[in-house]
Amino acid sequence: MNPHLARLCQLAGQPSRRIIGLMSGTSLDGLDVALCRLEGHGPGIKLTLEHFQTVSYTEDTKQRIRQVFARDSVNLEYLTLLNPWLGQLHARAVLACLAEWQIAPAEVHLIASHGQTIYHAPRHQHQRPGFDLNATLQIGDGDHIAVETGIITLSDFRQKHVAAGGEGAPLAAYGDFLLLSSPAEERLLLNLGGIANFTYLPRAGGDATSAFSTDTGPGNTLLDATVRTYRPDLAYDENGRLALAGHVHKGLLTELLAHPFFAAPLPKTTGPELFAPAYLAAAQECSATTGLPLEDLLATLAEFSAVGVARAVRLAFAGRPAPTAVYASGGGAHNPALMQALARHLPGTRFASTDELGVPGDAKEAILFAVLANEAVAGTPVSIGAGRQRVPAVSMGKVSFPG
């Protein structure tokens, strides 16, 4: 037997595994590296987050990714080069973190790498004749990570979800269900990344088939892009300072919310391919708000993200009350302008952070991929939300051996 395969089988039989989860999200702020100890598999799994770090991208790395990110046309040679380049960059980031944590690579069992989404194309968004399918593309090749670190690597998790009939996202429900279900309450787990999404978790032990996750629209993506356009010296609106100084423009908000995405049934996904600066520019043209000051634009965009979340929640729970326990994660949870707008649009909700549940919000997505890799290696195919999600039980992730 291939010794790497034998090693993988041995890992699968162990009571616990040490897995590094890697996530590079749509905000392009950096690579999240989460070293997780996972005991068992399936419901009842136990997570210990041993270390977490976001390795910031340099301006050069951000520029390289932006050359292809969510673009309709790219230079193919450039993309071909970027795929292994990013894999190598991620591998070196892992090695640097391990050196800082004083942990030898041989003490880590697996790497679970999401890679970098460069294009997300659910059917409802691309609507291309002759392509009756969902598609999504992540780069940062797993073979390069495995070879450079010497650690067996699982990557490219989204393709199986697409192959089984999903849109390739959000995958959050799988990790949220296993780690964060509670017998005491039903919950919404709200992730405010570049794109916002939430997971609905019924009470643990209740009807598991009703768990699901969905994107709701933009989280920070338009806020960040707008800040960068007007204030190239800033990466984002820190603590919502600028947005809090502005006023929501009702006319612009109405235009922004006119897209059929917001009324479409759940679950659904989207990305910065749609919610791009061109989308905002078109809405400004239609509402005669091209001269709006930056503060008012940001106040309106924060409101837009919050209303997107509230509409999706209303769609999900039409006819019955939505869960009042909402646990937020992702960078947008640090933005008071966004959180205050959410509180206005979801009255009666108790907002907390997933940190309260033992899962730091900034690490949650990287942890998700460690959990998915753990299930792929040691568990059985996972079925989430058979009712609404309509994706059969699957294992996700492709295996790369270091040699």
Ligand SMILES: Nc1ncnc2c1ncn2[C@@H]1O[C@H](COP(=O)(O)OP(=O)(O)OP(=O)(O)O)[C@@H](O)[C@H]1O
């Ligand atoms: N203190 C803060 N004040 C305001 N906004 C913040 C703050 N900290 C983070 N953010 C926002 O969060 C963003 C980063 O969020 P996060 O890392 O969750 O995104 P991501 O994981 O790349 O996105 P996605 O989940 O869509 O892939 C920043 O670009 C910024 O908009």
Ligand SMILES: CC(=O)N[C@H]1[C@@H]2OC[C@@H](O2)[C@@H](O)[C@@H]1O[C@H](C)C(=O)O
């Ligand atoms: C295609 C893609 O990369 N989607 C991301 C993105 O970032 C947030 C939202 O859009 C979510 O759908 C997803 O990531 C998380 C980790 C998920 O799959 O749950």
